[in-house]
Amino acid sequence: MPADLAVIGLGHLGLPLAQAAVAAGIQTVGYDTDPRPHAELSAGRTPVEGSLSASEIRRMLSGGFRPTADPAELGRVRTAAICAPTPLGPDRTLDLGAVTDATRALAARLRPHTTVLVESAVPPGTTENVVRPLLEEGSGLRAGRDFHLAHSPGRLDPGNRARTLARTPKVIGGLTPACTESAAAFYGRLTDKVVRARGPREAEMTKVLETNFRHVNIALVNEMAVLCHDLGVDLWDVIRCAETKPFGFQPFRPGPGVGGHGVPLDPGYFPYSGHTPGHPLRMVSLAKEINDRMPGYVIQRCATLLNEHGKSVRGARVLLLGVTYKPDLADQEASPAREIASRLMDMGAQIGYHDPLVLDWRVRDLPVPRADSLYEAAAGADLTVLLQHHRTYDLQGLAVKAQLLLDTRGATPAGAAHRL
Template identity: 90%
Template sequence: MPADLAVIGLGHLGLPLAQAAVTAGIDTVGYDTDPRPHTELRAGRTPVEGTLTASEIRRLLSGGFRTTTSAAELGRVRTAVICSPTPLGPDRALDLTALGDAARALAARLRPHTTVLLESAVPPGTTEDFLRPLLEEGSGLVAGRDFHLACSPSRLDPGNRTHHYANTPKVIGGLTPACTESAAAFYGRLTDKVVRARGPREAEMTKVLETNFRHVNIALVNEMAVLCHDLGVDLWDVIRCAETKPFGFQPFRPGPGVGGHGVPVDPGCLPRTTRTPGPPLRMVSLAQEINDRMPSYVIQRCATLLNEHGKSVRGARVLLLGVTYKPDSADQEAAPAREIATRLMDMGAQIGYHDPHVPDWRVRERPVPRADSLYEAAAAADLTVLLQQHRTYDLQGLAVKAQLLLDTRGATPAGAAHRL
C-alpha cells in the first residue's frame, strides 16, 4: 500500500521524524538497508538509544508506521526525507557514504513531482553538489523542474522535555522558490513554525553555525575551568553571577568532554576562499583542540587527587558515574566516558561504573563491572568521578558516602566535592 512519506534511515534522525509524521496523521514508511532497526522496532525496542521509548514505539507502530528494506517502496511516495548518518571519518570530515547509497536507491525509483528533503548533517554545498547529481543521474529527472529538492537540517535535542519537534522552528532551503514552498508545505504539518532560508547552502550553513556556536562556547568555559582551578576561583559561582546579566551573555558550563550526534563540522571540509587568509573557521579548530583535551585533564585531576590522598592511580578503584553523553538519556554517542575509562585502565586503575540508563557497558570490547548498589560502590571506591548528572543521583548523599568525589559537572553542592 503506498505511503505519503518515506523516511530513509531509521536512526537518531529518522525515528523522531517518523514519530512526528505519524502523530500528524501522515501515512509513513521507514526504509533502511540494515536489518537491525526493523528487527528491533518490530520487537517493540528502540534500535538507537536515546531516541524513542518503548511506549512511543508502540504508539508509532499502532499509528500505522511500517518499515521496509525494499527500495521499491521509495517510488510510491509523495515525499522522501533522507536521514542517513554522516559520521566523522578518520580525517575528521563527514563521511557521506550512507547518504550516497540512500540517494542512489531513491534515484532509481524517483517519480516526477516528488519532494526530496535532506535532514542529515552535511557540509555546505552537499545538497546541490553531491545529492542533486546523484538524484538526477539515477532518475533522468531534473531537480527544480521535475521534482522538488530542499535541505532542512535536523534540530533534535534528545531528552529535551521543553523543545520537541512540534515547537522547534524548522529551517528549510530549497533549490528553487517552488522547492522551498513544497518543503514548507510538508514541514508545516509537523511543526509550528517554518523558517525559509535563501537556498540549500544557507540552510546547511545554519547547522554549521548552530553546532559550532555550542562547540566554541563550551571550549571557552572548559578553558576557564582549567584557569579557575589553577587560580583557586569557583567557576560555577562565576557563571551563576554572570548569567544574571540580561543581555550579551549566554551561560555554558564545562564538562569532561563534548559528545553527541551534532559534531562540529571540521574546517577542513569547508571550501577555502581567497578572501580569508588561512583555513576557514580557525576558531573552531582551536575549540576542537581544547575540547579534545578535556578527557586528559580529567585524568590529570584524578591522578592529582589520588596522589594528594596518598594513593596511586595504579591499583586504585575508580567508579565512573554516568557514561552517556546527555543526562537522563541512554545515548552514548561520542561520550567522553569511554576515553576516560580507557586511559585510567592504561594507568592500571580498576574501573567500575554506574548508570541507571546503561545496564551493560564495554570498553575495548571488555565488560566493565556495573555497581548494583551505588552508595556501597562509592564508599568502596578510592575515587568516584561524576561524568554525567542523571536526575536519579542524590549528589549530596553521594558526597557523604564517597571516599573521594570529583564532580566534572559542577552539580554537587558547593564544598561537597572536588569540582572540575
C-alpha cells in the same frame, strides 16, 4: 497502502521525524539501507539507544508507521526525507557514505513531483553537488523541474520533552523558490514555524553555525574551568552570577568532554564549500583542540586528588558515574567516559561504573564491572568520578558515602565534593 512520506535512515534524525509525521496523521514508511533497524522496529524495539523509547515505537506502529525492507516503497510517496547518519571518518571529516547510499536507493525509484528533503548533517554544497546529481542520474529526472529538492537541517535536542519538533522552528532551503515552498508546505504540517533560507547552502550552513556555536562556547568555559581551578576561583559561582546579566551572555557549563552527534565542522576543508575551500575556521579548530583535551585534564585531576590522599592511580579503585553523553539519556555517542576509562586503565587503575541507563558497558571490547549498589560501590572506591549527572543520583548522599568525589558537572552542593 501507499504512504505520503518515506523516511530514509531510521536513527536519531529519522525516527523523531517519523514520530512527528505519524502524530500529524501522515501515512509514513521507514526505510534504511541497513536491515537491522527494520528488524528491530518491526519487533517494537528501538534500533538506536537514546532515540525513541520502545513504548513510543509501539505507539508509532499502532498509529500506522510501517518500517519496510522493500526499497520499492520509496517510489510510492509524495515526500521522501533523507535522514542518514554522517559520522566522522578516519580523516576527521564527515562520512557521507550512508547519505549517498540512501540517495541512490531513492533515485532508482524516484517519480515526478516528489519532494525530496535532506535532513542529514552535511557539508555546505552537498545537497546541490552530491545529492542532486545522484538523484538526477539515477532517475532521469531533473531537480527543480521534475521533482523538488530542499535541505532542512535536523534541530532536535534529544531527551528534551519541551523542545519537540512541533515547537522547534524548521529552517528550509530549496533548490528553487518552488522547491522551498513545497518543503514548507510539508513541514508546516509538523511544526509551528517554518523559516525560509535563501537556498540549500544557507540551510546547510545554519547547522554548521549552530553546532560550532555550541562547541566554541563550551571550549571557552572549559578553559575558564582550568584557569579558575588554578587561581582558586569557584567557576560555578562565577557562572551563576554571570547568567543574571539579561543581555550579551548565554551560560554554558564545563565538563569532562563534549559528546553527542553534532560534531564541530570546518566547512573550509570540505570539497563542496563554495569558491574558497581550504580556509579553515581557526576558532573552531582551537575549540576542538581544547574540548579534546578535557578527558586528559580529568585524568590529571584524578591523579592529583589520589596523590593528595596518599594513593597512586596504579591499583586505585575508581568508580565512574554516568557514561552517557547527556543526562537522563541512554545515548553514549562520543561520550568522554570511554576515553577517561581507557586512560585510567592504562595507568593501572581498577575501573568500575554505574549508570542507571546503561546495563552493559565495554571499553576496548572488555566488559567494565557495573556497580549494583551505588552507595556501597562509592564507599568502597578510592575515587568516585561523576561524569554525567542523571537526575536519579542523590549527590548529597553520595558525597557523604564516597571516600573521595570528583564532580565534573558542578552538580554537587558547594563544598560537598571536589569540582572541575
